[in-house]
Amino acid sequence: MITNEKPIPKLLTAYGTKNTHKHSRQPYDTIDFYGIVELAKNPASKEKGQAQFCIFSAYHESDGRTHKVQADNGQFHALCIDVDTGSPSQDVLGQAIDTVCGSVSRIIYSTASATPDESKWRVIIPLASALPGRDYCDVQTAFFGLLHEQGIECDPALARPGQPIYLPNVPPGKRGENDQPLFYEYEVIKGSHGRLKLEGSQIEAQVKENREREEVARADAAVEVQRKAGQRAAKYQGSGGSLSPIDNFCKQNSIENLLTQYGYERQGNTSHWRSPYQESGSYATQAIDGHWTSLSDSDRAAGLGGQSANGILWGDAFDLFLHYEHSGDRKAALKAARSPSK
DSSP, rough: OOOOOOOOOOOOEESTTOOOOTTTTTOOOOEHHHHHHHHHHBOOOOGGGOOOEEEEEEESSSSOOOOOHOOOOOOOEEEEEEEOOOOOOHHHHHHHHHHHHOOOOOEEEEEETTTTTOOEEEEEEEEEEEEEEHHHHHHHHHHHHHHTTTTTOGGGGSSSSTOOEEEEEEOOOGGGGGGGGGSOOEEEEOTOOOOOOOOHHHHHHHHHHHHHHHEEEHHHHHHHHHHHHHHHOOOOOOOTTOOOOHHHHHHSSHHHHHHHHTTTTOOOOOOOEEEEESSSOOOOOOEEEEEEOOOOHHHHTTTTTTOOSOOOEEEEEHHHHHHHTTTOOOOHHHHHHHHEEE
16 A cells, blocks of 8 residues: 655645646646745745645646546655644644654644634644555545544545645734734644654554445445345336336436435545535445445434444435435335336
């Protein structure tokens, strides 16, 4: 999962949320950790729409803001977190990071919307070795899950490979006399363990556990969905019918469209989704091969879908329709599925 190279990374950087090079086809500018440290010490003074951001990947070609492109080509040199809720103190946040990562080097700074009464943080944790873009989402998601166990809620959007991470900035409207920030905190920590080594870490172990659970979930769901489809086919073909209302509904309604309709949030261009019931920042639902699985306790408590012997939730398009539009009333859902409008 981790390469052995130890480069001095030059990382993609740009200014403003709408900044794109897809038309000019020119590479993006770059910044290194030394430049970010200097910004932490002396934050920029830009309006939010013009603030400098970084994607912590060495891939900085003109298509470098695209999630899939970074997943395919990126080499990431830091893990990043954005803590906008819960208002943890810097000490509490630092202790949580130490518990998960050990005493690693990091750059921590308050965001532009932080105040003395409401702490909001960004943290950059340099990696000892480059992380391929294909693994970035899984590693970030595992990291966020471990911090959640320590009481720190991270913005799950930062698990997406092309997601901008805004660098230290205090806008002009939040500065006082002599252009000094009315509020800003930062710390550059040189940890005793140096840059974070993912090999053998809690994060790597959690990635492995997450992937194994997902593999089991997919296998269980595929078996159950096929078994039930087989039962329906035997029943309807035996009575001279064709497709059952459920199979006809599943044929006409994609799971991805229904997930979007029912308020799920997709993780970039992946097959992972976050359900509206979830309280954590993880994307515990996966949609693949005509069925979905969920590892969410919140989904389980809501009574969503079927449940395998090992507690993993699963279902098809009709199960989503049954739950979200008919509150589990199977008779009503079947009646609606038979109507021409569905």
